[in-house]
Structure formats: structure tokens, C-alpha cells
Amino acid sequence: MKSRAFQSSYEVPACATPLQATITVPGSKSITNRALPMAALANGRTRLRGALFSDDSRYFIQSLQRLGYRVEIDEMAKEVIVYGAGIEPLQHVQGLDLFVGNSGTSARFLSAFVSLGKGSYRIDGVSRMRERPIAALIAALRELDVDVVDELGTGCPPILIEAQGLRGGTVLMSGKDSSQFVSGLLIAAPYAKDEVTLIVQGELVSAPYVTMTLAMMRQFGATVNQEGNVFHVVPSHYVAKDYMIEPDASGASYFLAAAAICGGTVTILGLGRDSLQGDAQFAQVLANMGCTVRYGFDRIELSGPPEGLRGIDVDLFAMSDMVPTLAAIAPLAREKVRIRNVANIRLKETDRIRACVTELRRFGVTVTEFDDGLEIEPCDQLQEGVTVQTYDDHRMAMAFSILGLRVPGTRIENPACTAKTYPEFFQHLEETIRGGA
Ligand SMILES: O=C(O)C1=C[C@@H](OP(=O)(O)O)[C@@H](O)[C@H](O)C1
Numbered sequence: 001m002k003s004r005a006f007q008s009s010y011e012v013p014a015c016a017t018p019l020q021a022t023i024t025v026p027g028s029k030s031i032t033n034r035a036l037p038m039a040a041l042a043n044g045r046t047r048l049r050g051a052l053f054s055d056d057s058r059y060f061i062q063s064l065q066r067l068g069y070r071v072e073i074d075e076m077a078k079e080v081i082v083y084g085a086g087i088e089p090l091q092h093v094q095g096l097d098l099f100v101g102n103s104g105t106s107a108r109f110l111s112a113f114v115s116l117g118k119g120s121y122r123i124d125g126v127s128r129m130r131e132r133p134i135a136a137l138i139a140a141l142r143e144l145d146v147d148v149v150d151e152l153g154t155g156c157p158p159i160l161i162e163a164q165g166l167r168g169g170t171v172l173m174s175g176k177d178s179s180q181f182v183s184g185l186l187i188a189a190p191y192a193k194d195e196v197t198l199i200v201q202g203e204l205v206s207a208p209y210v211t212m213t214l215a216m217m218r219q220f221g222a223t224v225n226q227e228g229n230v231f232h233v234v235p236s237h238y239v240a241k242d243y244m245i246e247p248d249a250s251g252a253s254y255f256l257a258a259a260a261i262c263g264g265t266v267t268i269l270g271l272g273r274d275s276l277q278g279d280a281q282f283a284q285v286l287a288n289m290g291c292t293v294r295y296g297f298d299r300i301e302l303s304g305p306p307e308g309l310r311g312i313d314v315d316l317f318a319m320s321d322m323v324p325t326l327a328a329i330a331p332l333a334r335e336k337v338r339i340r341n342v343a344n345i346r347l348k349e350t351d352r353i354r355a356c357v358t359e360l361r362r363f364g365v366t367v368t369e370f371d372d373g374l375e376i377e378p379c380d381q382l383q384e385g386v387t388v389q390t391y392d393d394h395r396m397a398m399a400f401s402i403l404g405l406r407v408p409g410t411r412i413e414n415p416a417c418t419a420k421t422y423p424e425f426f427q428h429l430e431e432t433i434r435g436g437a
């Protein structure tokens with residue numbers, strides 16, 4: 001039998017009985033890809049425990065190594081050792097190419113990171129990355145005296161950066177397309193020549209990720225203050241440390257959703273009420289649909305509702321990676337599910353509103369598409385034997401495999417795309433059905 005990773009499509013196993021599973025998901029992508037640049041900028045040896053090993057974190061690690069930082073990985077132990085060297089390796093780098101695949105955090109965080117150096121860099125990714133915006137970050141970096149151009153004039157990668165260090169000062173930035181522009185600049189800002197004041201104009205999408213950035217900057221010893229939409233970062237240094245990375249809350253959402261539609265109880269270990277990740281609140285959305293949720297300090301336990309899921313009308317502006325998860329289980333709710341205020345997910349790995357609408361319709365579900373969301377009707381006659389298209393989007397693959405647990409014969413095209421954040425996803429899904437991963 002071919003390994004799951006090489007199959008052109010994967011048949012989702014049926015979930016015949018209520019789940020009873022305790023699951024440990026891999027490390028958080030967002031925390032790993034913040035800890036890496038902070039540790040690199042620190043002076044000394046940082047040990048990152050529970051790190052994620054997936055495409056997105058590998059692109060970040062490889063980029064740091066190409067820039068001249070010493071980074072060692074021990075995948076079995078789930079550890080990364082970073083030998084922090086401040087901005088020293090970034091001096092006198094000429095014409096260095098960094099390839100980031102389709103990793104938004106890598107593209108955005110590294111653009112600000114290399115701007116701290118003296119040299120020239122080019123950041124590029126796969127074809128979809130060339131459609132993902134970075135113009136707001138380019139504009140902010142220019143304000144801080146960095147010479148940046150979008151090579152194709154599209155406002156997207158590839159971008160060329162000629163840096164002489166990051167000047168301090170006040171800079172305005174739009175946060176409507178992505179919070180990663182804000183996080184990227186904040187992570188680099190302690191190493192600017194002077195204090196940086198960043199003013200976010202308009203609404204900030206995915207705000208919990210900026211809260212995570214601030215919390216981690218402080219954990220790594222930097223000084224940053226927030227007053228509403230204004231962020232002040234004073235010149236300071238990150239401190240090397242032993243750092244424990246939480247499991248990935250977005251990855252955990254699929255197993256919580258599985259219990260919501262298959263019944264039984266799923267326990268996610270290592271994530272709790274004090275999680276740094278906004279997506280840990282997704283369990284609360286499922287609680288509002290009738291699930292029973294218990295947040296401990298080191299676990300989230302969710303039991304599916306015996307009488308089935310209720311519908312919901314929900315704004316996922318702060319938690320937009322959770323849209324495919326909710327959309328995929330929505331047809332099994334008793335009433336309709338309306339998801340609002342997520343226009344920016346059209347800019348992710350694929351246009352996720354269009355992708356969810358298209359794939360739900362394949363199952364015979366009635367769905368209405370809006371510019372900024374979708375509405376999904378309940379469906380008690382879901383089409384069996386559907387092959388779900390995944391658009392090279394890990395979240396489409398993972399989310400729709402959960403619906404497949406309840407719809408016989410569902411296949412997931414290109415299952416290997418989960419390698420972006422969760423290479424072992426299908427193995428964990430099978431173990432969950434058997435009782436724990
Ligand atoms: O900062 C981060 O780690 C992330 C921010 C979010 O992106 P946007 O701010 O672009 O919505 C989220 O979708 C992404 O998966 C990770």
C-alpha cells in the first residue's frame with residue numbers, strides 16, 4: 001500500500017461509533033514561526049521544545065540557516081536549537097534568495113527580519129504566494145528607510161529588499177488584509193535604530209495573533225506597549241531561553257469538530273484556557289452549537305451533543321482559519337450556519353470562501369456565497385462517494401475529511417497538502433477513530 005503522503009486521493013474512514021480519544025497535536029505553527037526569529041535575534045542558545053516540523057516551519061528554519069544562523073533540529077525530540085546571534089549574520093549579505101513556499105508567516109515575518117540587516121535579499125514562494133498581498137508591509141518598511149520593491153509590481157512576492165537597517169519612527173499600517181504585516185514589523189522592531197511607533201489604521205483582522213506576538217515578545221524579554229491601535233517598541237534585546245511551544249490549536253479544531261458530529265468525547269492535551277492561540281476559542285463556538293466543553297489548564301475536552309448540533313450565526317473575523325472547519329460540519333447541524341466577516345480568507349492558501357462553497361455543493365448542500373462569508377443549509381441526504389478538491393490548501397483537506405467521517409466513500413484529493421502545517425494529520429485521524437493519537 002502506498003503511504004498516505006503519496007496517494008493522489010485518500011478515502012476517509014467511516015466513524016461508526018462515538019469517539020473516545022485523547023490527542024496530542026503537533027506544535028503551533030504560529031508560535032514556532034515567531035519563536036524562531038526571536039531566538040535568532042537573541043544572543044545565546046535557545047531550545048524550542050514541542051516545535052512544529054512541517055513545510056511552514058522548515059521554510060523558516062532553512063531561511064535562517066541560509067542567512068547564516070546556526071539552527072539545529074532534532075525531529076524525534078521535537079526540538080529546535082537556535083544559536084542566536086543578533087543582527088550580525090544579516091550584515092553584508094548580497095543577493096540572497098529566500099524561498100518560503102506558501103508560508104504567509106515566513107514571507108511576512110522574514111521581510112521585516114532581513115530589513116534589520118545591511119544587504120540585499122529576495123523573498124519568493126510558490127505561484128499562490130505570488131497572489132498573496134504584502135503591499136501594506138512594503139509601504140511600512142519604506143517609511144522606515146528600507147528600499148523594497150515588489151518585483152512584478154503586483155503588491156505580492158517576489159520582493160526585493162535593499163536594507164541599511166530599520167530606522168525607528170512612526171509608521172501607519174493597514175491591518176485589514178492580514179495581521180501578519182503587523183506581527184512581522186513588531187517582531188523586528190526591538191532591533192530598529194530607534195523606538196518604533198506602529199499605528200494600525202482601520203480594523204485589524206486576526207487580532208489574537210497580534211496579541212500572541214506581543215505576549216511572546218515579552219516572554220523573550222523585549223519591551224512593547226499597546227494603547228488601542230498604537231504599538232510602541234523601544235530598542236531592546238530578546239533573551240535566549242528554554243521555551244515550550246504549545247500544540248497547534250488550529251490543528252486541534254478538526255478533532256473537536258469530529259466529536260461535534262460523531263458524538264463521544266475528544267480530549268486535546270497541552271492546550272488550555274490560558275493558550276496564546278485565539279483558535280483555542282473555537283471550542284467555544286462548538287459549545288454555542290450545543291457541545292459540552294471543559295477548558296482545563298492543560299487540556300480541552302469536548303463532548304458532542306446527544307441531540308445533534310444547533311445552527312449558529314457567527315463572526316469569525318478574529319478566528320478566520322476556523323472557517324473551513326465550521327463550514328465542513330455545518331450541513332450536519334439542525335439549523336443553518338451563517339459565517340460572517342471573513343473576506344480576508346479569499347487571500348489565504350486558496351480563496352477559502354469560494355472553495356468551501358464549491359466543495360459543499362459537491363455534497364448536494366445548499367450554500368449561499370457572500371463577499372465576506374457564507375450561509376450553509378442543513379442537509380440530511382449528503383451525497384456519498386464525493387472526491388473533495390483541496391486546492392493545495394491544508395485546511396480544506398483537513399476540514400472536509402471531518403465531514404467525510406459521516407459521509408461514506410468521501411475521498412480527499414491531494415492529501416499530502418496537509419504537510420504545510422500537519423504532515424501526520426491522516427494518521428492522527430485514523431488513531432482518533434481507534435481511540436487516541
Ligand atoms: O500570525 C499568524 O501566525 C497567523 C495569522 C493569521 O493570518 P492573517 O493575519 O493573514 O489572517 C492566520 O490565518 C495564519 O494562519 C497565522
Ligand SMILES: C=C(OP(=O)(O)O)C(=O)O
Pocket residue numbers: 102103104105106321348349395421
Ligand atoms: C493562512 C494560513 O497560513 P499562512 O497565512 O501562514 O500561510 C493557514 O495556516 O491557514
